[in-house]
Amino acid sequence: MTTETVDAVVIGAGPNGLTAASVLADAGWEVLVLEEQPEPGGAVRSAELHPGFCADLFSAFYPLGVASPAFTALDLESHGLQWSRSPKAFGHPLGPHDDDAVVVFPDPADTAADLERRFPGDGDAWMRLVEQWNDVRESLLELLLGPFPPVGGSVSLLRTLGTGDALRFARMLALPVRRMSEELFGGDAARLLLLGNAMHADIPPDAPGSGVMGYILTMLAQDVGFPAPVGGAGALTDALVRRGESSGVRTLCGRRVTDIEVEDGTAVAVRTAGGERVKARHAVLADVSAPALYRQLLPDEAVSDRIRADLRGFDWDTPVVKVNYALRSPVPWRSRSLAEAGTVHVGANSDSMVRWSADLATGVVPESPFLLFGQMTTADPSRSPTGTESAWAYTHLPRGITDDASADELAARVDAQLEAYAPGFGEAIIARMVQRPRDLEAADANLVGGAVNGGTAQIYQQLFLRPVPGFGGPRTPVRGLFLASAGAHPGGGVHGMCGWNAAHAALRDRKPTGLLRRGIHRLTRRVLS
Template identity: 55%
Template sequence: MISTADAVVIGAGHNGLVAANLLADAGWDVLVLEATQVPGGAVRSAEVTAPGYLSDLYSSFYPLGYASPVLRGLGLERHGLSWTHSPDVLAHLLPDGRAAVVNRDLDVTAASLEAFAPGDGDRWRHAYADWLQVAEPMLGTITSPFPPVRGGLTLLRRLKVSGALRLARRLVVPVRKLGDELFAGEGGPALLAGCALHTDLSPEEAGSGVYGWLLAMLGQQVGWPVPVGGAQKITDALVARLVERGGRIEYGARVDRVLTARGRAMGVRTAGGADWRARRAVLADVPAPALYLDLVGAAALPPRLVEDLAHFRWDGSTLKVDWALSAPVPWKNRAVAGAGTVHLGADLDGLTAYAGALARGELPRDPFLLVGQMSVADPSHSPPGTESLWSYTHLPFRRDWRAEEVAGHVERMEEVLEDAAPGFRSLIVGRHVAGPADLEDAEPSLVGGALGGGTAAAYQQLFLRPIPGLGRADTPVDRLFLASASAHPGGGVHGAPGANAARAALARDRLLTGDLYAGVIGAAHRTVYR
């Protein structure tokens, strides 16, 4: 028997669930097929270290999710989602023991930076004022389909030509250069660069500045909040909202083929041989190479597209460790004790050395750590007086990591923490290690432990994401749409790729039953891939 729906969504990651919700809102019958036994993709929580200690298994802090017009528009608070904040947003702990701290109180942040250089507090205020001028239209632009006409016009009206040109420059300047232009001391540049290193970009790489600026300024504006009760609450709310609107989710249903006829997606086939027909659209919350090469197949695609996919670049592999601690982290510098997120292990030059080792395919001897103090942000993550802690660090992209390599790097990570917080190791009552292969085994979209669905480098962004000519959710296969982080605008829990795919599917369905839309999109793809 063939099951039928208006739309079949491949993958119940947050982007797939966002897309399914928006289509359900439009009155479509929506079926989501999830390969694993649980929804959420990289937005999930579980007790993996010790009883009573909750860990966010992948993503944790959500400035983009909190600020995203896409997620905000879904009203997930009506389905149990609520947010909470750590006392301080972010701290960057330098090797010499000093710390730069972002707090939602602008005066507190300014005072922290002023300690690094006279005038840097006011320089931070000025940078934040610049951000506030563009924040709303910029977030709208980031989360809209490419080209972002409405948001772009709003920015142009607000900034005029000269201001728009300055913003355009900021979008491509390296974060080292940006920090040098904005601040006199080490604190501000370290904060920006540490934020930029959430991506796979080096401090000297074009475009790294905008990521550092965006995350740091969002921290000042809205904080880096977490869902009360863990990341899973975002997924639970998306699922509850979808089910309320009649959407269906099938678990353990791994799609291994998109079924096409006459250049049009007709449905999918799952690994057990079951066929699922899509009357209107197929949306795929899977990485671009998996969609095009595995599910569609090279024979059904333009040869130039297949050639370009050979140059698709993943972001780096990831090693994540969760700890259950019997007490809070005993930081030598207590200024970082109240920060939900702590960056440590490197100053700006150290970040450059770390990124250089990754670029050479080497394991950094001195890893830069991103640390999450979950119980500081949300005490429900662990018993009173304890801490649920995690840390992750980037590795060169590979899919063949040996167990001894992973174990050796975990040892280095714990050495960095022990140096910053003597006695840290004595507090460990449970540990959970997720190397690159573990991350991919648990969530197949995290290929090689890459979290971003592809590099954040400028040559694979906007109309170049995932490859030249595929800057929108539309694909060369009619009625098939890419809804994952491999599509514009990329990684992060903000829902934009899923929303963009849903909008594209609705637009294709509206315009003369899709024939006009399909003709225009098809002509564009033929121009690129002829």
């Protein structure tokens, strides 16, 4: 068994792991990243679907990435990252026969004018929402993405809004997205903008908390658009790798970590399937799922019965089925307004979204699925030859249904849904590839059963409850071991903040003041375990 010693070992080279590695290396630590797959990136990778057609295999658009305090601080643009944006951020047709679908324009005044002509008063309501967003943007992102408890963001938000308006704003964010959209707008078109974005998470539209995702993504769409890396999602990973290398990070692929060694309650080393042993002087950061960390990597004696019991209640988000397309021509949308939208929400108005969510909740493979559809060449012309389109669609199976037959059945319904909204779509297909839940998990072990969020985004598994009660955030019951994946607050999305928060927690625990923090940590561990 070969052995080496570094200051910190990072398990997993997804965006969170790579972000954490850069933060630690910037502080002067010697950092080694070990990745199971043959290439880094986790769920931020791209490949050639058909000659000349670049397909993003997992995530594709990154409004949270552009707004992320972590990615901003790492200055990835100085390491080769370039962003590209579609002429219109996203659109949402009311139904298959809608030939005038609502879209978000780059200028909020244009979006407002379009909404006003559809329903009087909605244009003014849109501008009020944008003005509110401009006021709360930095404070809200700090509150939602930063470490828990969110003291800085909360104080900043109170200073910005004042106590009364801050309470009203908190109430708005707690609303189900259907209720939020009805309180903010009078017309269906404006309401759909919020509703469609809320469905990027797995929270039903009538459930509390679903409004948060709808509000943030809709406002980010108006603010920064839905940007994509020039050349493919892999270009974001390449920039993160180069950023780490510039500070001395080493990243080794094809190294599957099988065990974390614990001595006297402290993480001291990791072992790989290839027989390597790497000792960690200061910390081990795990960009892996929470169940994998506690059930597979840690020794039995390091995990209490209480935590094992809590993990039995851990809830994954619903499985994803993704269909990638190489198209010989642009999508023949019935609504011409969608031709310039990078993202299109397809297949649901307000009521049918509720029915779709009910299908998922009751174990029914949806007959008429709601789709997120990406026009990647529209967003980044480098993705395919001129006059063609590299595109994808993804939707969800009910929780617990991951078999290939159900996935293929749902993928066929995706094709049919697109044909209904864009007659002639099928004739434009040059190449098509389905990614089933098992395909997603095989390519990234964190996507368990095709779940792409690291666990449900519903409020019972967020904030201080993520991944389990009492360990909301990066710290674990093992000293020197930190959860740096979407399994920890703030959860899913490509923003790097889970890794950023974990790295800063590790650095704080090495400072003299960390002695007190570690004492509190030991006391908390005894109480909660």
